[in-house]
Amino acid sequence: MDFLSGNADIEAGFQHLCESVFVGLCQIVGTSALVAIRRETEDISESLRRRVANNDDEIIMESGSSKEGFRLTGSDYDLMYWPNNHRVIWDMSQFEYYFTATKTLILSDNIESPPGFTLLVLLTPTADRRIQSACVPVNDRHYISSSLFRQQAQTHHFPGSRVHGPCESGELLGVLEYDFAKCFASDFWPQSASSWIHRSHSWPRREVVDDIVRNGCHFVPIGHPAGLHEHEEWRISFSMAEHKLVHFMNHCQFLTFGLLKIFLKEVIDKQSNETKKLLCSYHMKTLVFWVIQQNVVPLWCPRNLLAGFWVCFKVLIKWVYEGICPNFFIPQNNLFLSKIHGSAQRSLFLQLNGLYEKGLVCLLQSSSIKSYIKCVLYNPRLSICTNEDRMKSECEHDIELFNAISYNGPPLTCNLNSCIKVLHTIGQMIGSPLSEYQILTLQKNTSDILQIMAFIFQNMYTNTGLNKPMYIADRRSCHMLKLAGKFGFVSDMMYIAMFYYKTFRYREALFITETVKVKLAQPGLMYGKYVNQERYTEAVGGQSWSTKMRQAVADNIKLITCICYNNELTLEQQCAFQYHKDALFIPLFVMLHFVEFLCYRHIDTTLAHAALEELQFLVHHDQGVFVPEHHRDISWEILGICHQMTGNLQAALDSYQQSLTQFPFNRIQNATEMRIHDLHIT
Structure with a gap:
């Protein structure tokens, strides 16, 4: 920041402030070790899933902030999944790389689409009825309609889900929002993004660029609002490439990205209802990518963290003023085009400029960051340790790792x-x-x-x-x-x-x-x-x-829905399987008392009764420690099953009814209703 140059005391104070915010962000976002745990455990699991996938399987990839290594409060849980036996090609010369008896080929036709979008033409027959139902015939060609595909792809994995953009979206227990996007994959890099390959000199490294290009891209079912074929168009997604770029940021760059996400949520979005949600986390990610690649910040380190943030903030204000946010891979694709314009654009610019005029004091409006700023302002001689190894205990690292x-x-x-x-x-x-x-x-x-x-x-x-x-x-x-x-x-x-x-x-x-x-x-x-x-x-x-x-x-018990573990829960597994649930998740202590009860019934009825009482006390009185809220449906269900086996039908009915009032995480409601019907209690 220019105003710091030439004044040693101010510069030292600024570096002190940066170090305090760095420590705060390590507490909020995570140290480099915690972020590495999150990324590396997910990466190896994803690699395993891909290696063992059969041709007719669906490939599942975690995406979004969780994949990038964030665990911020309110972050979404994002998944992308695509059929392994379908591939998108960019021109007919790529046809020769596939054996069409096992792969359905789709052609990208982007002649009439805005930059970053395309039409998809089904070239070879598909056995997927959802894709068949989404096809629109035009001039002897079958185009896969993105809007029809979104409707066909909905799984209703959780109750209350809805179509939002290209995703099936919803909320779990009023806390965790999720986005599931069914898409298509291409093994080839799009020609429209070829300029990015040659633009990347200083960052990322050439081997990273080559790896990204080798892994191609994806297509998510959403058209451009200003396109000629909005309901048929698909957006080119560089989600996999973006994850790799985020992973190759140094930790200070990653924390700067995290600070921008926090600043957006806690400061920018709080300015007015008119401009709330005009900017999103994806804009912040794009912003950081451009600033890093253009080498505007000479050194990304803890003592320079706020300088990096301020450079990003100035670029953001410039983008809003001009109404242009260039996609990092296809700059011609303006991410602001259909969202930030007119009076809303002017209002947003004035708000951002007002924050800019306040200087770094504007960060005091962030509830998460302000305490780390104030502690330096009130205690300028406070000693700050930026050694990450001393920020989190051994146990805290273990919690992150084992979870x-x-x-x-x-x-x-x-x-x-x-x-x-x-x-x-x-x-x-x-x-x-x-x-x-x-x-x-x-x-x-x-x-x-x-x-x-x-x-x-x-x-x-x-x-x-x-x-x-x-x-x-x-x-x-x-x-x-x-x-x-x-x-x-x-x-x-x-x-x-x-x-x-x-x-x-x-x-x-x-x-x-x-x-x-x-x-x-x-x-x-x-x-x-x-x-x-x-x-x-x-x-x-x-x-x-x-x-x-x-x-x-210790962890919860996972029962794969298509495998019989005990006959008492077969009905619940079958019902969950019908809702595409791969497994039932049962609290460990609930399963422990359940197995004890089942065994003691054949040995000692007194001890069976004692096991049931322990189970009942646990389910009735636990405060979310041993019976997590999202596993209460199956916990009440198991308690009802035990009561029913002892002949206490009223207690069984009460437990089943309690199960129905819980969030249906395990999707066993049909089983519960069948058990209630079988009680024959009027």
């Missing part, structure tokens, strides 16, 4: 050959250069796949009447589950208990549940994000992550 590992599970499948393929692929990946976070993620993925395989084996040979194959399958399943329990979470031992109950070994199952209860009673247990940090550090501090995972980390 990321739990979230980034293996591809869910109920096919034995697919499971074997996953294990084989994990074996190949372990031999490649990986970070410690990624190795640990694959270790947990292996544990999860072994559990799935164990129940598949058991289900394959049940009721065959062939004793020897059943005996062999049982031994294999037991071995797999015990192996999974040795290098998975503490909670993974519950799958052994579930297996023993399913195979009528009630006492063995209860021995396992007692072992699990002892482990769960440890004061240093980490369950999701709930942990006594001091006790956790005393118990496993300084030990390897693998040891911590086996001894002190």
